[in-house]
Amino acid sequence: MNAISHKIIRETLLERIQSGEWELGELIPNEEELAEEFGCARTTVNRALRALAEEGIVIRKRKGGTRVCELPKREAKFEIPIVRQQVEATGAVYRHKIVCRESKKPPISVSTRLHLGADEKALYLEALHLADERPFAFEMRWVNPAAVPHIEEEKFDTISVNEWLIKSVPFSSGDVSFSAVNADCDIADALDVTEGSALFLVDRTTWYDQSFITTLKLYYNQGFKFYSKL
Amino acid sequence: MNAISHKIIRETLLERIQSGEWELGELIPNEEELAEEFGCARTTVNRALRALAEEGIVIRKRKGGTRVCELPKREAKFEIPIVRQQVEATGAVYRHKIVCRESKKPPISVSTRLHLGADEKALYLEALHLADERPFAFEMRWVNPAAVPHIEEEKFDTISVNEWLIKSVPFSSGDVSFSAVNADCDIADALDVTEGSALFLVDRTTWYDQSFITTLKLYYNQGFKFYSKL
């Protein structure tokens, strides 16, 4: 009665599915029948099944009933972390340094991404993230000053650009891509690796409600890995 | 009455949060008050707030009430795709080729990962994934034959190892890492790129209920990108 039965029911059903008691694609008993089996109300079974549906374990259709998902999706979720947290997670001391900061006309690829007019300027920043004073990641970023005017006043000596933006625009959306690139001369120099080293690149563009905020390329130093579970 | 009010309420509350009407960390009205405002039952508000809590937008505490999350988490979710689907998504024709298949004693790093005894053999496979007959990704994999004995009978001429395993063990768990590596001589050869090219590497180990199934390294060809949203 009190042992949060919707969770227990969810668990039980999940076990039946994972053990193969109910095959992939198979129709499972309806809510009413399950409610009777578990000796609870249909509402409770409903909640358990809804949870499984949200997780992609089952598919539910009105009148069609509930069946085990044919192709259980394997998704890896991971946080887009703040670099400082990544560094500190390794036990190292974090520091960041603004290497370059200027207002200038961005290349077309960037002005397109930020939805800027042809002659509009944007803020360009280069920053180096350090772990125990050793280069950890190198960031090349464009910011749309119209979206966050107060950025002009910020020095970024105590807080990184990313952290400042997250505080200013906490609920932005974004596109991200992950890839591997060979370090060119400039980046190799900044990260203190040999030219051509394989670097993990995160390329991200974020916006809030139609207003584009920033686009950046973040090059992680050699040997960096992103971990996740599925 | 019929316009799925819990969704509407969730939306409305989300807007108030995103617009800054309720600040980060701020306590929002309790369920009863909101129910009165929206003219609905507390149950309905509860459902909306529970959804927001699951998304990491708000934090809820008994007696403490509900408050906007201080650091809204930025997580990128993406599917660990089947390579065939990745290839076909680009419009290319997929084919895969088993380059090597043998049963042998794995190195310690692998026997540890697969929880094998010191002298136990495992199945080693190398496969090349092709997009329009051009190398797309190169896979080096160890499989624990004890976990999936039927694998001995499978030729993998119509289905890839990964797809076969997904069908055989649909609900496995796993650890994944993503990184960038320079192509060594063998891999450069397999993917037909110059040695030292930056490759995107996915390293994955999967198991089902304490029984370790497979561990693999998947090297994507140069220029490959993983896309996601946040």
Next chain:
DNA sequence: AATATTATTATGTATGCACATAATAATGAA
């Protein structure tokens, strides 16, 4: 003052009921 005990409070959960809705099956008309 420090500690243990007892309210108080907002969320968490379960229930029975009613009705809405989408997908299907059954039926009828052309």
Next chain:
DNA sequence: TTCATTATTATGTGCATACATAATAATATT
């Protein structure tokens, strides 16, 4: 046979109510 109409069914949702639970506040005890 073909198409449109009408049940039927399982899920989807909302509500009022009751009680459980965790965290806090208030109180009493040492």
